[in-house]
Amino acid sequence: MHAGESTVEVRVLVGVPKEIKVLEHRVGLTPASVREVVHHGHQAIVERDAGQGIGASDDDYARAGATIAATASEVWAKAQMIVKVKEPQAVERAMMRPGQILFTYLHLAPDPEQTKDLVASGAICIAYETVTSPSGGLPLLAPMSEVAGRMAVQAGAFYLEKPHGGKGLLLGGVPGVAPGKVVILGGGVVGTHAAMIALGMGADVTVLDRNPEAMVALWKQFGPQLKTEFATRDAVERQVTRADLVIGGVLIPGASAPKLVTAAMVKKMPPGSVIVDVAIDQGGCCETSRPTTHADPTYVVDGVVHYCVANMPGGVPRTSTFALNNATLPFALALADKGWQGALAEDPHLRDGLNVAFGKVTCQPVAEALGYAFVDPRTLLQ
Numbered sequence: 001m002h003a004g005e006s007t008v009e010v011r012v013l014v015g016v017p018k019e020i021k022v023l024e025h026r027v028g029l030t031p032a033s034v035r036e037v038v039h040h041g042h043q044a045i046v047e048r049d050a051g052q053g054i055g056a057s058d059d060d061y062a063r064a065g066a067t068i069a070a071t072a073s074e075v076w077a078k079a080q081m082i083v084k085v086k087e088p089q090a091v092e093r094a095m096m097r098p099g100q101i102l103f104t105y106l107h108l109a110p111d112p113e114q115t116k117d118l119v120a121s122g123a124i125c126i127a128y129e130t131v132t133s134p135s136g137g138l139p140l141l142a143p144m145s146e147v148a149g150r151m152a153v154q155a156g157a158f159y160l161e162k163p164h165g166g167k168g169l170l171l172g173g174v175p176g177v178a179p180g181k182v183v184i185l186g187g188g189v190v191g192t193h194a195a196m197i198a199l200g201m202g203a204d205v206t207v208l209d210r211n212p213e214a215m216v217a218l219w220k221q222f223g224p225q226l227k228t229e230f231a232t233r234d235a236v237e238r239q240v241t242r243a244d245l246v247i248g249g250v251l252i253p254g255a256s257a258p259k260l261v262t263a264a265m266v267k268k269m270p271p272g273s274v275i276v277d278v279a280i281d282q283g284g285c286c287e288t289s290r291p292t293t294h295a296d297p298t299y300v301v302d303g304v305v306h307y308c309v310a311n312m313p314g315g316v317p318r319t320s321t322f323a324l325n326n327a328t329l330p331f332a333l334a335l336a337d338k339g340w341q342g343a344l345a346e347d348p349h350l351r352d353g354l355n356v357a358f359g360k361v362t363c364q365p366v367a368e369a370l371g372y373a374f375v376d377p378r379t380l381l382q
Helices: 031-039 058-063 072-078 112-121 142-159 189-200 212-225 233-240 263-268 278-282 317-346 364-370
Strands: 013-016 043-047 067-069 081-083 101-104 124-127 181-185 204-209 227-230 245-248 274-277 298-301 304-307 354-357
Touching (some): 043 072, 058 067, 101 317, 124 317, 142 274, 181 189, 181 233, 189 204, 189 212, 189 245, 204 212, 204 233, 212 227, 233 263, 274 278
Parallel strands (some): 013 081, 043 067, 081 101, 181 204, 181 245, 204 227
Antiparallel strands (some): 124 354
């Protein structure tokens, strides 16, 4: 700890391991966030090269007050609270212990293996994606949804090019040649940011949603340039089967995404069309979707290119790590400062993030999706 940074007694050792998922370059805490943790009277242990993907060196972390660990096992063994980005992989789950706090994205509903291991670990697992806000939003999912929504259009435009498997279409068209037709399923954060970029490129954009308020908000933001339509099955089928680019951005908090696009609809899409299924980290909203990676991002079904990278924001780790930390840091500090029980008792929105604790599943959509008994998290705080 640097002199003058804090006089508060050290209470929690916060660990930041290097992400090991394929081509995942984000990191749980930036050096600036580590400095805040230290200023609050805690200690930080960061795995060597954890920040390499965002251009943050071990020296940057050391200057912020962190201890640099040579191995991931050292971080997992010593830290009382682990702050990550992606869900723990099998080798990481094996290192977790009862009472250890894990604060990261989990996406458990479509992942029975991970859920089983977290239940067995006895750890306290708090998921970014189910933390709520007073307005009913998902504040720790929103920054990555903003990134993924914007990236979805970039990816779609790229894969519509002939050398990349598409129909050879320029999304924005040119004077005298019609632009591509973009259909966005879901008018939330992903859909709004996808619409912003697609409209900016000059595409013909339609957003489908079932929430009238969301459609009014989109109309107010973008005006008549953006088309909106209520997402009946008929509307989804009609729009999807005529689209050049379909972007799936539907979300049910904590639960698997609904399969709005059927295999039969995909068969009817023009050859060389593209589907970007942003909802793939919750199982995807297209029946023909399966998770891919940045190393091998696409595959073709019935002539339609599918881009289903489960960690899209990992492709722009600098932007997404800083955006994510802006949202997660206050919650991470609350967990360290007040203890997990104190923080969750005080903040019902952070409490919504508790998915698994001491072998119990405390998130109702996860329990229902995977057949576990649901335990109200409030019963663990007494």
